[in-house]
Amino acid sequence: MANNGDQYFNATFRSACHIADFSPLLMRPRARTLNHFSSPLSQGAKPFLPASRVDQTLADNFSALNLSSPASGQMSSISTPSPHVTPVSVLPGNSPSQSPGISPTNSPMLIRRNDSPVPSMRQNPVTVKSASNTIQENVGGTTYFYSPEDFAPQYQGVQVLPSYSYYPGMPAHIAHMKVKTNMPQFFMPDEIKMELLNRHACSLLQIDPAQNPDIPNEVDSYNQLYPLEQSAANPLQKSSTFSYPTTCYKAVNTKDGLTYCLRRIHGFRLANTKCMATIDQWKKLYHPNVVQLKEVFTTTAFGDNSLIFVYDFHPVAETLMLRHFTAPSTLNGYSGTLNAETQRSFTANKGATGANGPRQHAGLLPESLIWAYIVQLSSALRAIHAAGLACGVLDPTKILISSKSRLRINCIGIFDVVNFDSTQGNLVSLVPHYQQEDLVALGKVVLALACNSVMAIQRDHVSNSLELVARNYSADLKNLILYLMGSQRRQRSINDIMPMIGARFYTQLDAAQLRSDVVENELAKEVENGRLFRIMCKLATILERPEFSIDTSWSETGDRYMLKLFRDYIFHQVDEHGSPWIDMAHMVDSLNKLDAGVMDKVTLMSRDEQTMLVVSYAELKQSFESAFSELLSATQQHHNNFA
Structure with a gap:
């Protein structure tokens, strides 16, 4: 199952974004560092960085987007545009309407199809077309007339949407109706939960x-x-x-x-x-x-x-x-x-x-x-x-x-x-x-x-x-x-x-609308919980698989090995005394970062403490999607063979 958020983000904006744009994903600063290692490293343990193949593959993928280095702050190079497209300069944090990483073709229909489906909140007035600049093109026996202004960027100050999704917190207009607690609430209140569970039990x-x-x-x-x-x-x-x-x-x-x-x-x-x-x-x-x-x-x-x-x-x-x-x-x-x-x-x-x-x-x-x-x-x-x-x-x-x-x-x-x-x-x-x-x-x-x-x-x-x-x-x-x-x-x-x-009628109407706001807020939590559940289901289909394509070690080798260590990093943490360290905030935070593919680094260690990997969430996401796509392709091929 592909990441719909990434597809929507790329198809909508197709632009370079600064690495710092992903920083809002960090929900809150951690009070303490994770004690993943309950004992000192063994004598033979050596820090290990990902192979150059992984880094080079990631670099090739991100180079297509012309991501600028956070340190350099220079503009990215842009492919040579077609004669009817106005070149756009890409700055860190900006999101132009035309992608600098994808060379536009000569067909105007492709550009129209790839334009953002989300209208800009701020648009400049459309300029008057000049008849002298009209371009003629014949496609499939049909003649098209268009002007360069048809495809020139007309947006300024376009909002940058993130490529990830997570629960942003309780809306301010219902905060006063909830009992304030010091613990973050990832799930619906017990009152609503028990009412729904009782209904389900009665129905069964x-x-x-x-x-x-x-x-x-x-x-x-x-x-x-x-x-x-x-x-x-x-x-x-x-x-x-x-x-x-x-x-x-x-x-x-x-x-x-x-x-x-x-x-x-x-x-x-x-x-x-x-x-x-x-x-x-x-x-x-x-x-x-x-x-x-x-x-x-x-x-x-x-x-x-x-x-x-x-x-x-x-x-x-x-x-x-x-x-x-x-x-x-x-x-x-x-x-x-x-x-x-x-x-x-x-x-x-x-x-x-x-x-x-x-x-x-x-x-x-x-x-x-x-x-x-x-x-x-x-x-x-x-x-x-x-x-x-x-x-x-x-x-x-x-x-x-x-x-x-x-x-x-x-x-x-x-x-x-x-x-x-x-x-x-x-x-x-x-x-x-x-x-x-x-x-x-x-x-x-x-x-x-x-x-x-x-x-x-x-x-x-x-x-x-x-x-x-x-x-x-x-x-x-x-x-x-x-x-x-x-x-x-x-x-x-x-x-x-x-x-x-x-006026008592309005009192009942107000109460119904306030109730609707509270229920919608609880529904917003469950939407994000469902997204995280799908990520966990994908991980479960990849990890510990007995065999795949007659390969009994498929889930233990290659990119899948990183995912196995990442699973231990999320769910199998221990404290300095070797006791299980269970923190729901850590689990939610890590899964959200994986779904977003942020550039934050994470240290993964094998259970025998002989291997240590320092990888980014972007690399983990790439491995995650690649492994799951491989499973889907095999399933689709099997169905086609018996169709």
Whole structure:
């Protein structure tokens, strides 16, 4: 695998650059020198410099770029240009648009093809072409007319891009959001890492078919079913939302290999397929706060007539009920009881206000979190109603929470199928009525969150619940609840609550953008970690290879021997006591220098301390790429022979 960074750099600028241009690669000065030798050199050890062949090859390669000596500071010689190209002087640190090391040909098309694809940030105004200087050229029977000004350098102060890549450090605009540590952070924080690992583990869960004979091995085109909900004590217990027993499974689609969530409706026979038109509308709805519906089908794989709804799978997500309301009793589809502190807050401390009021002692949720939920749920309802649909499942047991506060409405479309009645007239005319019920359901969810108990929505407790909201939260939150749960005599819209949300919407937008900045910074680290991982993979394919082209000593001779010693220099360091010296900064720094091919020197020693090499990273990179290219060429040739 070729180094894309070098190819991009050479193809873009094709210019000489001073050796000092590579110096920024040094991440930080080392606090101490590496003690690679745990004991003095043996008597027969002699310092050994690379053979002249290596130096001469490197010199020949770099002479093509006309690199000037750092000490001389003189201009490099330039090949004789063609008549239509203006000669350019090359100074150390400059990067002209035309390469001084590559003699331009007479064809203008080649020059255009080799010009830098990156536009200059500073350009001089294009000069007016002179008709007297027009050059005529015939190529392949086609006559081209061009002017010398077409190919003259028009850039000044062109930025010099490095030929290497590494993580430059945390951006300043998010530094204040991170916990400051004295150690460099090469990897993502443990919090994000554990969350992602838990998601991966949840996606890979499997069951023992022998212990779960009631779960089929395959349902339609889905296999590897795994139950996502605890089995009910009574298998025939009906869902309070759909009036049918339901079960949820994780499954893998054999067609695309992706993981989905299957919601099974037990014992449901689909008598009329007219409701599938509404399902098609749901499948077209995509919103970040709605779990998307993929498909619906019937099956007898479970031993009965079951209806299967297929949704996107969001691992490690939990319902709003489990996150905020956990209690044994059931009431109107909600589970939970008023905790003692909330009950007392209905009747006591009526005059308490301030920071130490009932909200702190009653364990109520922060108002900012409640508004974050309101913004997401209202946004989802706005998209659903705009599509001419009604949610029908706005229930704490059907709202999923991912991460800390990311909400998604689950089980969409089920209400439209299980409650479908073909005897009713125009079904479209009933949608506005169900949309009004969605607003009432949203008001109940918000009231339950504000009181930290689902019992607060009982008719006997509503007045006390609203009084609790008035004492502990802003007037806007109370007015929003009153509006949503108010009289349905007039038509209302989800858009009407936007003035009540007000500037809090911008707070949620700001939080989402800051979160995006933090995640992008962590992604930037992993991009560079992936690059270093590819370098290590290349080294592993070269080193310790048993044989190559019937040569059992291929990996131990020639340029590969230097790479073997360099591997020991990176990973097998020891301190003055002979103990392993493990320094992640040293490993990252050395691999980055190898990838860049800087001119810094490094001392390599054999394990028997009989051979010592002093080489530059540029020489190591040349040997590294040469050895790996040799492996790739052999692989390609083998494939061509059997093609």
